[in-house]
Amino acid sequence: MTIQPVLELEELTLAAPSTEILVNSISFSLERGESLGLVGESGSGKSLTLRAILGLLPRGVEQTGGVVRSKVSSAMVFQDPRGALDPLCPVVKQLTEVVYYRQRTSLKAARRIALELLERLGLPASLKTKDRYPGQLSGGQCQRVVIALALACKPGILLCDEPTTALDVTVQRQIIDTITSLQQELGFAMVFVTHNLAIAANLCSRLVVMKQGRIIEQGETHSLLRHPAEAYTQMLMDSVLPLPELEGGGVSWK
Amino acid sequence: MEVALQVQDITVRYGGFTALDQIRLELARHTTLGLVGESGSGKSTLARVIAGLITPDEGQLLLGAEPLGKKRSKAQHKQIQMIFQNPDSSLNPRHTVRQILAEALLFHRIVERSQVERRSKELLSRVQLDAKSLDRYPHEFSGGQRQRIAIARALSVEPSLLIADEPTSALDVSVQRSVLELFHTLQAELNLTMLFISHDLGVIHAVSDTVAVMRQGQLVEVNSKDEFFVRPQHEYSRELLSAVPKMPQY
Numbered sequence: 001m002t003i004q005p006v007l008e009l010e011e012l013t014l015a016a017p018s019t020e021i022l023v024n025s026i027s028f029s030l031e032r033g034e035s036l037g038l039v040g041e042s043g044s045g046k047s048l049t050l051r052a053i054l055g056l057l058p059r060g061v062e063q064t065g066g067v068v069r070s071k072v073s074s075a076m077v078f079q080d081p082r083g084a085l086d087p088l089c090p091v092v093k094q095l096t097e098v099v100y101y102r103q104r105t106s107l108k109a110a111r112r113i114a115l116e117l118l119e120r121l122g123l124p125a126s127l128k129t130k131d132r133y134p135g136q137l138s139g140g141q142c143q144r145v146v147i148a149l150a151l152a153c154k155p156g157i158l159l160c161d162e163p164t165t166a167l168d169v170t171v172q173r174q175i176i177d178t179i180t181s182l183q184q185e186l187g188f189a190m191v192f193v194t195h196n197l198a199i200a201a202n203l204c205s206r207l208v209v210m211k212q213g214r215i216i217e218q219g220e221t222h223s224l225l226r227h228p229a230e231a232y233t234q235m236l237m238d239s240v241l242p243l244p245e246l247e248g249g250g251v252s253w254k
Numbered sequence: 255m256e257v258a259l260q261v262q263d264i265t266v267r268y269g270g271f272t273a274l275d276q277i278r279l280e281l282a283r284h285t286t287l288g289l290v291g292e293s294g295s296g297k298s299t300l301a302r303v304i305a306g307l308i309t310p311d312e313g314q315l316l317l318g319a320e321p322l323g324k325k326r327s328k329a330q331h332k333q334i335q336m337i338f339q340n341p342d343s344s345l346n347p348r349h350t351v352r353q354i355l356a357e358a359l360l361f362h363r364i365v366e367r368s369q370v371e372r373r374s375k376e377l378l379s380r381v382q383l384d385a386k387s388l389d390r391y392p393h394e395f396s397g398g399q400r401q402r403i404a405i406a407r408a409l410s411v412e413p414s415l416l417i418a419d420e421p422t423s424a425l426d427v428s429v430q431r432s433v434l435e436l437f438h439t440l441q442a443e444l445n446l447t448m449l450f451i452s453h454d455l456g457v458i459h460a461v462s463d464t465v466a467v468m469r470q471g472q473l474v475e476v477n478s479k480d481e482f483f484v485r486p487q488h489e490y491s492r493e494l495l496s497a498v499p500k501m502p503q504y
Binding site: 041042139168169170171172173176195196197198199201202222225226235236237238239240241242243244245246247248 | 292293426427428430431453454455456457459460483484485486492493494495496497498499500501502504
């Protein structure tokens with residue numbers, strides 16, 4: 001029996017009306033529960049690809065060719081958590097609304113589910129009695145709320161667009177650990193966009209390397225990193241600045 | 255070792271919030287001090303105090319043997335130059351590169367008017383930019399090139415201390431690497447004394463001789479680079495170091 005992919009991109013092409021091609025005929029597929037890393041520098045088309053999967057292309061960008069086939073729903077976690085939240089609405093209320101509309105529960109049940117989700121994501125229990133605005137939470141806490149919003153849609157695919165780039169390194173570590181354990185628990189597939197190859201290598205079983213709108217290389221993470229075929233991939237690998245080993249060891253990455 | 259800068263018990267408060275809490279730090283001449291810490295730890299506030307952009311509530315600064323007072327002289331301002339995170343907002347968009355460099359050179363009387371052009375070209379070649387760049391505007395350059403212009407401008411007045419506040423954080427990874435290489439070359443050629451601020455431990459490792467760690471307005475650890483990355487003294491430093499994502503080793 002072959003495993004049915006949950007997402008397939010076939011020769012997807014995206015362009016702006018000035019006929020400038022932004023993403024050029026890219027193809028890849030994603031299997032159930034799999035994590036795929038989409039890496040490249042700014043302008044490589046990573047984020048646009050994610051938006052095309054979500055069906056939320058920015059104004060002025062159109063799909064001019066190819067297909068996106070997906071059997072399951074997807075939800076997205078954005079780079080800037082504060083920008084992704086409504087600053088004028090307290091977070092429990094925001095999450096309750098999403099649960100109410102997406103899971104079609106009663107308002108009371110929606111609030112209960114929302115609080116459970118927030119607790120699971122490690123937000124302070126005080127939210128139960130006193131709701132807070134995004135501005136009253138730290139960047140890392142806001143990103144946890146955004147992840148909760150995405151998970152409230154019960155997605156089959158979680159799309160992550162540089163979710164930790166705006167965060168401090170210790171917070172980045174916590175968020176990635178949280179995403180990993182939730183994925184093991186809930187079994188969603190994931191497309192993780194980042195420019196940091198070290199994060200992608202630790203998190204994803206397969207990598208897709210993009211440059212100027214094209215896929216220049218893709219494959220299983222470890223074989224790709226062991227024998228990169230493209231100089232660009234090697235450059236991305238080299239751009240992760242090396243650090244010496246800590247004596248006595250730190251807590252190692254999975 | 256000669257001390258270029260001494261920070262003595264500097265405290266800065268914003269209302270009830272203590273941004274810097276009795277910071278004590280020494281910077282040796284011709285070395286680079288890497289300052290790390292998470293957002294809100296006070297790194298940039300310290301840089302701004304040293305550059306004279308913020309007046310501290312307590313404590314004092316000594317540049318060499320000379321105390322830096324509340325009102326600094328033109329010569330004292332010249333001695334400390336700063337490179338900011340975002341070159342887009344630190345370069346005047348309505349000035350050509352020629353104007354940007356000439357202004358600094360003439361204001362501090364570094365060279366005669368007749369020599370400005372020659373010196374500007376030298377500065378551009380130092381930061382590996384073409385002499386033709388002189389008549390172009392900042393927006394005509396890429397982010398990495400703009401940061402090179404900002405570096406040339408800071409170096410133009412021959413400062414005794416260069417402060418770089420996250421100079422590579424807004425750049426793409428490949429560009430970041432080439433700007434770091436430029437810093438390396440400049441360190442070797444010009445014997446710079448530098449305070450280099452970054453939240454990225456990889457960058458700090460690449461440029462520093464000494465590393466200082468800040469947390470919540472306090473200085474947690476000051477250590478030589480080789481010691482710090484292998485045997486950090488403070489638990490928080492260890493936490494920071496082990497949170498950095500690393501490439502798998504094959």
